[in-house]
Each structure stands twice: as structure tokens, then as C-alpha cells.
Amino acid sequence: MVNTRTAVGGLRRLAAVGVAGAVALSMAACAQSQRGNNDGSSGGGKVGGTLTFGSEGAPKLFDPFYATDGPTFRIAHQMFEGLTGFKPGTAEVTPALAERWEQTPDGRTWTFQLRKGVKFHDGTEFNADAVCRNFQRMAGQTGAGQSSAVSQYWVDNFGGFADGAKPSLFRSCTAKEPHTAVIELTRSTSKFPGVLGLKPFAMQSPTALEKYNANNVQAQGDSFSFPEYALQHPTGTGAFRFSKYDKANNTVELVRFDDYWGGKSKLDKLVYKIIPDETARKQELQSGAIDGYDYPAPADWAQLEKDGFQVLKRPAFNIMYLGFTQKNNEKLRDLKVRQAIAHAVNREQLVKTQLPDRAQVASQFFPDTVDGYNKDLKAIPYDPEKAKQLLAEAGxxxxxxxxxxxxxVTRPYMPNPKDIFGAIKADLEKVGIKVNPVTKPWNGGYLEDVDQAKADLFLLGWTGDQNTPDNFIGTFFGDPTNRFHTASASWGAQLASELKSADEEPDAGKRTKRYQDLNRKIVEEYLPAVPLSHSPPAVVFRKDVKGFTASPLTSTGESFAQVSKG
Known part of the structure; x- marks a missing residue:
């Protein structure tokens, strides 16, 4: 999913599957059994018609490789597919365009057996050659295309490019047979093969990429211009294909792809109506102008249900945290001061009063569904007297x-930033900490100031892209030049090294133990931030919408292929 850093160029990152061929074959059979419904639901409902969904923002573009924003990923998910995907309603890796795969014991060579009879929206055949041409395109970015603000997901997950200027996780792709692709990596990583289910690494038509000069990204001052392909001709293998983007009416229209390998979608059209204001989205739903929208305010859930709408609560797959910047405020470099702040925050009360039903206090930086979660690690207790004592000891x-x-802004993990801030501010003041409040718009200076170390304390969070520890704590602390500025801490480089080593461990059991140990160390010995809570975001629909399965991955894991109206 989209993350907290996308507005400033982003910073992105499965439970380690280590899948052998026999296991993957079993998964493929499961996927095939569900294919009739595509979303894992019971289906039902009539065929045909148009569903209109209220989107919280306009898509940046339609080429998922260059995307970092939620509105783009939401739309791209309906048009594009990867070699792997995620089981409906979960973050579990499942076959998609690859039916099965095998890996070598060192985790560096992956052989994918591809589905046959799959076509891109322009009629181009999907095969091993198409897979390798996609990887050559991704790894072969040059000039502006190598910017972390453009190819953010590649930079964060694969590193460098084919020019060798910086190390890369990707070594090569070979079309061994027409429907057998072999991908070689430079090292083992817990990301594989689940990372291939992320939309930036979805398969795109090599014909369309070449025809519309898809790599022609140009720098224009502090921004970038994208080629015709990214804006008008996105071409994938998904159940819906691109029709038009009507900027005058703020709508994006997708239509059914009749040659979809998984069976035709039930809807004729899927329209995304761009409505940035959450209250306005609610009013549009109530008036019948739209059929559903994402992230209804938790305070509205009960009334929406009373009014006859479906409020589908997703499993919590996120973290909200209170971040520290140790670079400029010397006092915050003292572990006792950071521990004092952690003890000062009444997280139980925060969850009960400020967050939606089923939200939980966090003990560490990812939820308990992720491999490597340390069940023995307890949340830092609310203890204002202990906080005062630690502050005194630290001078x-x-x-x-x-x-x-x-x-x-409203985030899945942070539904009402102002009220959450107010509650934490009151807790800090109770133990004698003087709080100087600073607020800026999310896309108007907030993220930039945090990244530039102007904030001593800040509220942020993360919704997972995939079910691996590296996607959470590797993203946060794996590079010492992070937004917590841990490079200025004596342990920052050590933590980054330990996280890299854990990610590269090919043995799943050993890797789990290493992440459990790291979770303890991060909270008890380093404490670069205070983990606050995990919150379940929701999506709302009219009663006549059927066949939708809510996902912990939110919009990047939710298909409309078998959704119907009436």
C-alpha cells in the first residue's frame, strides 16, 4: 500500500515463503478453485452495469512502475497483475500470472512456470519473453528514470539499475522456455517472491511499452514529466482495461476486458470518481451518486450501518508511531528520555477514545500476523511517575x-491526527514536558519537515505492502539515513546491518528468530520511536453491491473482478 513517504518521493520496501514446487502447486490449485470468484467471496449478483467508487484523490499516472500513491495503485490493481499475488482477504502470497515456482537452496535463483493462454489488453501474448522484457525495462532505467522519486519501489526493493552504478538485488531474467522464466538475484531476500505481487512490478505489455516510449521520463525542475504510455495507454492483463481519464469531471473509467484469463468481470464498467473530501464522499454515497468509498471516518461507521450501508472492516495491517528525531535535540539522544516519553503516553486510553473499534495497542512495529512478531514483548506500560523519574535521572x-x-489528511492508521495529537500532548504535559505544537498540511510541508529533522516528535505510520518484517522495520530503520535520523545514534549503523543480515537469511526458521530478537532490541535497547497502535480501516458500499472482499492490504489487494450490483 501506499505509505507515509510517498508525498516526498516515497520510501517503500510475505511472510517468508521459501516455496518449493510442490507447495506452490498446492497453492495454484487453491487459486484455481477460487478463480470463478476472483475475490474469494461467495459471488452472486447480476452481470452488467456500472459501479462508481469514490476515490480520495486523483491518480498521479497509470504506469504502476512509476507509482507511489494510493489512488494510482487502487486503479492499477484492476488492470495489472504480477507473477505472484495475494490471497483474497489476506496478505498471504498466492500464484497469479505464475502458476508455481521453485527456488535454489541459496535463495538466489527462482524458476517461474507461467500461465498459458494469458493475453495483455492489446492482444500481446503473455509469456517468458514478456516477463524478461519487463524486468529489462525496470532494471534498465536511465537518467530521470533512476530517480528515487520516479522508480521508488525499484530503488527500495531492488536497489540499483543495470548500469551497475549501485548494487542491485536483480541480476538477470532468462526465458528458459516459452512459459518458463528464471530470475536470478544477487543475494537471498525475504522479499521474494511476494514482492512480485506489488503493483510496481506487475507485468505490462512489451508491445505497448515500446510503442508509446514508456521509459521516456524527463526531469522538469523539481518535478517530472511522464510519457504518453503512463498517462493514456496503460496495458496489463487484468480483468479491467483502461478506457479514459476525464479530468473535467474528475473520473477514471475502466471497462471489462472480455479476454481475461480468469473469466469476464461481472461489471461492464468501473468508474472512479475523485472526491478528496471525506464528508463529500459520504454525501455522494447517501445521495446515490456513488456506490462506495474508502476510509469512512470511524465516527461515521455506526450511523452508516444504521442507514443501511455495508461498512466492511479490514484486518489491521498497519502501525501508528510517535517518532523521535535525535539529530538536533540532544536530550532525545538519551535512551532514558525516549523511555520516559514512552511511559508518559497512555496508549490504552488513546486506543479507546481516538481509534476505531478493534484497534489495538502496539508492542512493536508490525502486527502479530507478520512472521517474526515477538509474542513475549509487552507494550511499554503507561507509568507517568516512572516517566518523571527517568527524566530526572537524565537531567x-x-x-x-x-x-x-x-x-x-486521514490515514488508515491515523483517522484524526488533530485529536490524536491533542491526547498525546496532554499526556506529555502531565509529566512536565513542554510541548511546542507545530502543524503543517500533509502534502504542504509536514513530511518534508520531518525528513529534514525539524520535528523533535512527530506522528506517522505505515500500512504494509506485503507480509514480511523487512517491509515494516526494514523500511523504517534499514537505512541509517532515515526519517528518524538514526545515523546520528551510536547504534544506527549496527541496527541497519542487523536488519540487512536478517533479510538475507535463507532459512525461514532462523530468519523468524532473528526478527523476533530484533523486535525486542528495537523497543528495549534502541527505541527510535514509540509504537502506538494498529487500526482496522474500513470501506463502505451500498447494500446492492455484492462480491467484494476487504483486504488487510487495502486497495492494493482488493479486486472488483467479480463484484456486482443488484
Whole structure:
């Protein structure tokens, strides 16, 4: 999913599957048994018609390789597929365009057996040659295409490009047979093969990529211009194909792809109506102008259900945290001061009063569904007296902090930033900490200030892209030049090294144990931030919408292929 850093160029990152051929074959059989419904639901409902969904923002573009924003991924998910995917309603890796796969014991060579009879929307055949041409395109970015603000997912997950200027996870792709593709990596990683289910690495028509000069990204000052392909001709293998983007009416229209390998979608058309204001989205639903929208305010859930709408709560697959910047405020470099702040925050009360039903206090930086979760690690208890004692021991009584919170935004993990900030501010003031509030718009300076170390404390979070520890704590702390500025801490480089080593461990059992140990160390010995909570976001529909399965991956894991109206 989309993450907290996408507005400034982004920073992105399965439970380790280590799948052998026999296991993958079993998964493929499961996937085939579900294919009639595509979303894992019971189906039902009539065929035909148009469903209109309220989107919280406009898509940046339609080429998923260059995407980082939620609105783009939401639409791309209906048009594009990867070699792997995620089981409906879960973050579990499942076959998609690859029916099965095998890996060598060292985790560096992966052989994918591809589905036959799959076509791209322009009629181009999907095969091993198409897979390798996609990887050659991704790894072969040059110039502006190598910018982390353009190819963010590649940079964060694969590293460098084919020019060898920087190390890359990707070594090569070979079309061994027409429907057998072999991908070689430079090292083992827990990301594989699940990372191939992320939309930036979805398969795109090599014919269309070449025809519309898809790599022609140009720098224009601090921004970039994208080629015709990314704006008008996205071409995947999914159940829906691109029709038009009507900017005058703020709508994106997709239509059914009749040659879809998984069976025709039930809807004739899927329209995304761009409505940035959440209240306006609710009013559009109530008036019948749209059939559903994402992220209804938790305060509205009960009334929406009373009014006859379906409010589907997703499993919590996220984390909200109170971040520390240790670069400028010397007091925050003292572990006792950071521990004092952690003890000062009444997280139980925060969850009960500010977050939706089924939200949980976090003990570590990812939810308990992710491999490597440490069940023995307890949440830091609320203890204001202990907080005062630690501040005194550190010589930090009367500590003053610049506490940043974002305006003009709602995140799945942070439904009401202003109220959440207010509750934490009150807790800190109770133990004698002076809080200097600073608020800026999410896309108007907040993220930039946090990244530039202007905030002492800040509220942020993350919704997972995939079910691996590296996607959470590797993203946060795997590079010392992160938004917590752990490079300025004596342990920052050590933590980054330990995270890299854990990610590269090919033995799943050993890797799990290493991540469990790291979760303990991060909270008990390093504490670069305070894990606050995991929150279940929701999506709402009219009663006549059937066949939709909510996913913990939110919009990047939810298909409309077998959704119907009436």
C-alpha cells in the first residue's frame, strides 16, 4: 500500500515463503478453485452495469512502475497483475500470472512456470519473453528514470539499475522456455517472491511499452514529466482495461476486458470518481451518486450501518508511531528520555477514545500476523511517575520539544491526527514536558519537515505492502539515513546491518528468530520511536453491491473482478 513517504518521493520496501514446487502447486490449485470468484467471496449478483467508487484523490499516472500513491495503485490493481499475488482477504502470497515456482537452496535463483493462454489488453501474448522484457525495462532505467522519486519501489526493493552504478538485488531474467522464466538475484531476500505481487512490478505489455516510449521520463525542475504510455495507454492483463481519464469531471473509467484469463468481470464498467473530501464522499454515497468509498471516518461507521450501508472492516495491517528525531535535540539522544516519553503516553486510553473499534495497542512495529512478531514483548506500560523519574535521572526535567502533527489528511492508521495529537500532548504535559505544537498540511510541508529533522516528535505510520518484517522495520530503520535520523545514534549503523543480515537469511526458521530478537532490541535497547497502535480501516458500499472482499492490504489487494450490483 501506499505509505507515509510517498508525498516526498516515497520510501517503500510475505511472510517468508521459501516455496518449493510442490507447495506452490498446492497453492495454484487453491487459486484455481477460487478463480470463478476472483475475490474469494461467495459471488452472486447480476452481470452488467456500472459501479462508481469514490476515490480520495486523483491518480498521479497509470504506469504502476512509476507509482507511489494510493489512488494510482487502487486503479492499477484492476488492470495489472504480477507473477505472484495475494490471497483474497489476506496478505498471504498466492500464484497469479505464475502458476508455481521453485527456488535454489541459496535463495538466489527462482524458476517461474507461467500461465498459458494469458493475453495483455492489446492482444500481446503473455509469456517468458514478456516477463524478461519487463524486468529489462525496470532494471534498465536511465537518467530521470533512476530517480528515487520516479522508480521508488525499484530503488527500495531492488536497489540499483543495470548500469551497475549501485548494487542491485536483480541480476538477470532468462526465458528458459516459452512459459518458463528464471530470475536470478544477487543475494537471498525475504522479499521474494511476494514482492512480485506489488503493483510496481506487475507485468505490462512489451508491445505497448515500446510503442508509446514508456521509459521516456524527463526531469522538469523539481518535478517530472511522464510519457504518453503512463498517462493514456496503460496495458496489463487484468480483468479491467483502461478506457479514459476525464479530468473535467474528475473520473477514471475502466471497462471489462472480455479476454481475461480468469473469466469476464461481472461489471461492464468501473468508474472512479475523485472526491478528496471525506464528508463529500459520504454525501455522494447517501445521495446515490456513488456506490462506495474508502476510509469512512470511524465516527461515521455506526450511523452508516444504521442507514443501511455495508461498512466492511479490514484486518489491521498497519502501525501508528510517535517518532523521535535525535539529530538536533540532544536530550532525545538519551535512551532514558525516549523511555520516559514512552511511559508518559497512555496508549490504552488513546486506543479507546481516538481509534476505531478493534484497534489495538502496539508492542512493536508490525502486527502479530507478520512472521517474526515477538509474542513475549509487552507494550511499554503507561507509568507517568516512572516517566518523571527517568527524566530526572537524565537531567531532562522541564524538557521542551517541537511536536509535529499533520493536517489535511486521514490515514488508515491515523483517522484524526488533530485529536490524536491533542491526547498525546496532554499526556506529555502531565509529566512536565513542554510541548511546542507545530502543524503543517500533509502534502504542504509536514513530511518534508520531518525528513529534514525539524520535528523533535512527530506522528506517522505505515500500512504494509506485503507480509514480511523487512517491509515494516526494514523500511523504517534499514537505512541509517532515515526519517528518524538514526545515523546520528551510536547504534544506527549496527541496527541497519542487523536488519540487512536478517533479510538475507535463507532459512525461514532462523530468519523468524532473528526478527523476533530484533523486535525486542528495537523497543528495549534502541527505541527510535514509540509504537502506538494498529487500526482496522474500513470501506463502505451500498447494500446492492455484492462480491467484494476487504483486504488487510487495502486497495492494493482488493479486486472488483467479480463484484456486482443488484
Amino acid at each position: 531532562a526535567s522541564g524538557l521542551s520539544v517541537n511536536f509535529y502533527w499533520p493536517s489535511e
